[in-house]
Amino acid sequence: xxxxxxxxxxxxxxxxxxxxxxxxxxxxxxxxxxxxxxxxxxxxxxxxxxxxxxxxxxxxxxxxxxxxxxxxxxxxxxxxxxxxxxxxxxxxxxxxxxxxxxxxxxxxxxxxxxxxxxxxxxxxxxxxxxxxxxxxxxxxxxxxxxxxxxxxxxxxxxxxxxxxxxxxxxxxxxxxxxxxxxxxxxxxxxxxxxxxxxx
Numbered sequence: 001x002x003x004x005x006x007x008x009x010x011x012x013x014x015x016x017x018x019x020x021x022x023x024x025x026x027x028x029x030x031x032x033x034x035x036x037x038x039x040x041x042x043x044x045x046x047x048x049x050x051x052x053x054x055x056x057x058x059x060x061x062x063x064x065x066x067x068x069x070x071x072x073x074x075x076x077x078x079x080x081x082x083x084x085x086x087x088x089x090x091x092x093x094x095x096x097x098x099x100x101x102x103x104x105x106x107x108x109x110x111x112x113x114x115x116x117x118x119x120x121x122x123x124x125x126x127x128x129x130x131x132x133x134x135x136x137x138x139x140x141x142x143x144x145x146x147x148x149x150x151x152x153x154x155x156x157x158x159x160x161x162x163x164x165x166x167x168x169x170x171x172x173x174x175x176x177x178x179x180x181x182x183x184x185x186x187x188x189x190x191x192x193x194x195x196x197x198x199x
Contacts, residue, residue, distance in 0.1 A: 011053070014045075014049070014053065015053045017043050017044075017045075018039070018043050018045070018050055018053055018054070018060070019060075019063060019064060019067050020043075021039055021040075021042035021043035021044075022034075022039045022042075022043075022060050022061070022063075022064050023064050023067065023068060024042060025038055025039050025042050026061065026064055026107060026110065027103055027106060027107065030110050031057075031061055031110040031111065031113075031114050032110075032113075032114065034057070035057070036050055036051070036057050036060070039057075039060070058118075058120065058121065061111070061121075062124050064107065065107055065108075065111060065124075065125075065128055066128070068104045068107055069104060069128070069131075069132060072104050073135060076088070076139075080139075085142055085143060085146050085148065086143070086146060086148045103169065103170065103173060104166075105166045105167050105168075105169045105170035105173075106169075106170045106173055106174070108125070108129070108166075108167060108170065109167060109170035109171070109174070111124075111125045111128075112125060129163065132163065133156075133159045133160060133163060134159075136155075136158075136159035136162050136163070137155045137156055137159040140153070140155035140158055140159060140195075141155050143195070148195075148196060149195045149196060150195065150196065150197040153194075153195055158195065161191075162191075165187060165191070168187075169184070172184075
């Protein structure tokens with residue numbers, strides 16, 4: 001079957017469309033199982049067009065990780081700007097990272113799995129996770145300055161705990177039936193109780 005020629009889009013729009021398609025394919029399957037041919041079909045373009053924007057599946061996956069995190073981070077920052085730090089903080093939980101139809105922890109879990117065999121993925125994911133950790137450290141420090149989070153809590157440690165809880169979302173999604181929305185709500189409530197010093 002011959003693929004219809006793709007309409008000409010500006011490079012930035014084409015790159016965005018390819019990222020959206022790749023995010024769908026990776027989120028619904030896996031890094032190992034996805035192919036650039038499948039992603040190109042999802043985007044409605046040929047593989048050569050995909051390779052004009054991304055030199056390899058690995059490079060495309062890295063761009064997807066950055067894009068997915070950028071979207072979630074923007075949503076969190078918007079919530080905090082609109083509601084104020086205290087109310088915005090209450091909206092944050094591990095399941096926040098599955099918003100926008102892209103399960104960011106699922107992408108992380110795939111990358112961690114591949115990192116065992118691929119040093120380049122390992123280096124990228126290590127840097128990426130430190131960046132995410134740094135963001136949540138800063139959020140926690142802002143909450144401490146405002147008095148929403150207890151001063152004696154360790155932002156560095158708490159940010160890692162938040163990331164670990166987020167990876168639990170990926171585990172639950174992959175296994176199915178392990179944890180439901182009520183379980184994540186209870187985890188979130190308990191973490192907020194601890195951080196705020198509530199009884």
